[in-house]
Amino acid sequence: MEDYNIIWKGSIAFLGPMLLVLLICIKYTDPSFTWLSFLFWALLPLLMIHETEEYVIRVNGGITEGGFQQYFNTKTFARLNPPRPDYPLTNGYALFTNAFAWFFAIISALTIYIAPWVGIGLIVFLFIMNGIMHTAIFQLTEKGPNPGFYTTWLILNPYSVVILFYAYTTNAFTTLDYIVGIIFGLLVFIAFLLTTRSKLKSFELSQEPGDP
Template identity: 45%
Template structure:
């Protein structure tokens, strides 16, 4: 069941990502009330979809197999569905989609929600694809290219803009960092617990 759901959203993102980018650009161009921060928060979702397309569709190995066989998080001996099972894969990726939408919807009242996802992406992808995944299998890993060509630059630009536009208060910045790092902690605990399961 979970594998079927994963096949659906993986392929949906291929087509939906470019469409959403076009829609959000059109909204930004045509609506002067559509703020830059709202635009950046909304466009985060299709950029994530592009990243996931590289991870799960375009990569020769596929992120799921790579995570379960070729990383320090893999079991010894490796197992096909551990630590990244189909259910866990669905949970993580759909959490990001929902988080991106909520962050964009709440941009005017709780801007730290969307910025929390920005910090999460910048930290988790920058550390994961660049350092952690290089330990056991150096070189290219699924998602590496879009991490450095798409997500990391986007996150840096968003943080830079929000800071210089004074779009977030000091408390908002603190809450966003706590939220982003906190979710990384949740995933780390979940992943390590799954790795220890016999």
């Protein structure tokens, strides 16, 4: 039994809301905690809340029964033929993907005044990985809501607009920051796409009959 799945999924459900409240408290008690820093730090708990909808919340008999892992593996473009509920998004790959997103969010917040393109890259990555995938791409194969749809539609997408609007109106980033950040975010997304495709290809090759 892979107990680590229970641990990390339970942890994000517990930590996400509390971390968000803690950041709000710090923002209103520490004058040195700038709005730009707050906006990027808040992405971490918001991601955890989004992942809670994907992996923790269950709606019996509804589209979210089985969670995002089963949904991605059986109802999206990445499904095998015939579909398997545990592949290509395995338990380990799911943890790696989400842990990478947490690390990405932390690094972007820590470096927002040093290398702002990292934060811009995070927004681009999340917009494609979550925003477009949940609300548009997944609709091509399975109409209606999916695990993670509501927090993407109502939280992550609008919040990304808030960050970019604030950064633009305060001239927080340069044109070069935006260009490098967009390219960086696209490259990170492509890397994940190629990794998933490679997993699919490896599985298909493993299922081919051996040479006589």
